[in-house]
Amino acid sequence: MRPVSLREFRTRGSKALQSVPCGETALLFGRKGPEYFLVPVLEDVATQDRELRRAMAKASLRKGWGIAEALGDRAITDAEIEAEIHQVRHSGPKL
Numbered sequence: 001m002r003p004v005s006l007r008e009f010r011t012r013g014s015k016a017l018q019s020v021p022c023g024e025t026a027l028l029f030g031r032k033g034p035e036y037f038l039v040p041v042l043e044d045v046a047t048q049d050r051e052l053r054r055a056m057a058k059a060s061l062r063k064g065w066g067i068a069e070a071l072g073d074r075a076i077t078d079a080e081i082e083a084e085i086h087q088v089r090h091s092g093p094k095l
Helices: 006-017 045-070 076-092
Strands: 002-004 026-030 033-038
Touching: 002 006, 006 033, 026 076, 045 076
Parallel strands: 002 026
Antiparallel strands: 026 033
């Protein structure tokens, strides 16, 4: 994974990514730290999109579990889980 300045990416576009080898993920950094991943398309776009969404949903669930554990409440209802999955599925970019 190669770090790229978000400002440089905005101003120089694809030239800012020339230092990133083909097929490697770029991590865009802003003033407050990491902000975005740029992930190259390596295979079928629909398949890769589905896998990325699944990974983001799992990360979101882990974050929620961490918050619940810190609050001393490990019990998450099925309705809360479904609501979180729905939110992640409908918050991503449309292809």
